Amino acid sequence: xxxxxxxxxxxxxxxxxxxxxxxxxxxxxxxxxxxxxxxxxxxxxxxxxxxxxxxxxxxxxxxxxxxxxxxxxxxxxxxxxxxxxxxxxxxxxxxxxxxxxxxxxxxxxxxxxxxxxxxxxxxxxxxxxxxxxxxxxxxxxxxxxxxxxxxxxxxxxxxxxxxxxxxxxxxxxxxxxxxxxxxxxxxxxxxxxxxxxxxxxxxxxxxxxxxxxxxxxxxxxxxxxxxxxxxxxxxxxxxxxxxxxxxxxxxxxxxxxxxxxxxxxxxxxxxxxxxxxxxxxxxxxxxxxxxxxxxxxxxxxxxxxxxxxxxxxxxxxxxxxxxxxxxxxxxxxxxxxxxxxxxxxxxxxxxxxxxxxxxxxxxxxxxxxxxxxxxxxxxxxxxxxxxxxxxxxxxxxxxxxxx
Ligand code: PMV
Numbered sequence: 580x581x582x583x584x585x586x587x588x589x590x591x592x593x594x595x596x597x598x599x600x601x602x603x604x605x606x607x608x609x610x611x612x613x614x615x616x617x618x619x620x621x622x623x624x625x626x627x628x629x630x631x632x633x634x635x636x637x638x639x640x641x642x643x644x645x646x647x648x649x650x651x652x653x654x655x656x657x658x659x660x661x662x663x664x665x666x667x668x669x670x671x672x673x674x675x676x677x678x679x680x681x682x683x684x685x686x687x688x689x690x691x692x693x694x695x696x697x698x699x700x701x702x703x704x705x706x707x708x709x710x711x712x713x714x715x716x717x718x719x720x721x722x723x724x725x726x727x728x729x730x731x732x733x734x735x736x737x738x739x740x741x742x743x744x745x746x747x748x749x750x751x752x753x754x755x756x757x758x759x760x761x762x763x764x765x766x767x768x769x770x771x772x773x774x775x776x777x778x779x780x781x782x783x784x785x786x787x788x789x790x791x792x793x794x795x796x797x798x799x800x801x802x803x804x805x806x807x808x809x810x811x812x813x814x815x816x817x818x819x820x821x822x823x824x825x826x827x828x829x830x831x832x833x834x835x836x837x838x839x840x841x842x843x844x845x846x847x848x849x850x851x852x853x854x855x856x857x858x859x860x861x862x863x864x865x866x867x868x869x870x871x872x873x874x875x876x877x878x879x880x881x882x883x884x885x886x887x888x889x890x891x892x893x894x895x896x897x898x899x900x901x902x903x904x905x906x907x908x909x910x911x912x913x914x915x916x917x918x919x920x921x922x923x924x925x926x927x928x929x930x931x932x933x934x935x936x937x938x939x940x941x942x943x944x945x946x947x948x949x950x951x952x953x954x955x956x957x958x959x960x961x962x963x964x965x966x967x968x969x970x971x972x973x974x975x976x977x978x979x980x981x982x
Contacts, residue, residue: 604832612931718892723765726753772933802896868894
């Protein structure tokens with residue numbers, strides 16, 4: 580497909596099974612429809628590739644001559660999702676030569692360039708501008724949404740027959756570039772949307788939560804952390820104490836399986852789910868991935884009788900989810916989290932669309948002008964979430980023909 584066009588992918592929340600998912604245990608995750616990443620692909624006349632990722636302040640242009648020096652990953656590597664280490668090394672060299680040093684920038688650039696080399700190695704004169712309404716590095720799968728949006732866009736540019744399986748496959752490769760050894764749950768749920776029961780290497784099971792719309796409050800602690808570091812800390816613990824950590828991971832597996840059984844029944848019974856949230860948080864804490872800020876939210880939700888809280892995503896800060904069992908003190912809970920601790924609270928519904936596309940055929944001149952303006956403005960000023968949503972958010976009142 581020729582530019583301009585747009586792709587989009589949602590953030591996600593892991594209800595149960597973060598970290599244990601990396602060890603092949605079950606996890607339950609759901610997409611968050613309204614928190615999305617949007618990628619706008621446009622043509623340029625400069626025989627170069629430009630990245631505008633204002634949310635992380637990454638702006639860079641590579642001449643096609645410098646990109647063409649890097650070989651493409653070998654065909655066999657392209658089939659089995661592994662990262663071609665020789666190509667990876669050359670890309671890392673280019674990133675260093677480009678004076679890109681911030682870890683957030685190097686990860687994003689590596690993900691972009693590796694997918695570029697795999698999928699559209701001979702293309703140039705393109706600009707990729709990305710904006711997101713989801714907090715970055717918060718445990719809500721922002722990197723997976725970025726990988727999915729990039730994978731979808733590059734498959735379109737490569738004129739490949741796209742389906743969700745292929746988009747997810749390349750998004751997983753992108754996630755590997757960012758996280759090293761991801762479980763694959765984030766990219767899967769961001770690609771497909773809805774809610775899933777996931778186990779690495781097996782077919783994911785789609786969960787219908789329509790009988791059990793969980794009421795959840797997400798809290799963003801704003802404490803920065805790195806998924807890669809937290810996952811590798813757990814790995815170290817596992818390697819030192821395999822006989823102690825294995826049962827912890829097995830318990831997390833049982834929690835995810837039990838929860839998926841309860842959540843898909845006709846008669847909702849939240850009490851066991853509440854116990855499972857509590858137990859899962861205790862187990863995550865024992866793996867060393869909780870944080871003082873998370874502990875404060877757990878305590879407050881208990882004191883105000885809201886319901887149990889657990890971290891979601893990699894932990895170490897990031898986000899928590901609180902199961903709202905009793906909303907009597909919900910306002911006070913939210914106010915204290917915001918005013919006393921400086922956290923953000925996010926009320927949102929779980930599930931909804933996975934990755935989506937607005938093709939160039941569906942964009943008229945007027946809309947392109949609006950998109951150019953919004954994405955251009957995003958380069959210099961943080962564009963308000965409401966403004967992004969009003970033009971880009973898919974849904975019943977959508978302005979763009981998302982498919
Ligand atoms: O914090 P996030 O959104 O990057 O989630 C990571 C989830 C982990 O289970 C910790 C890692 C993984 O790859 O599944």
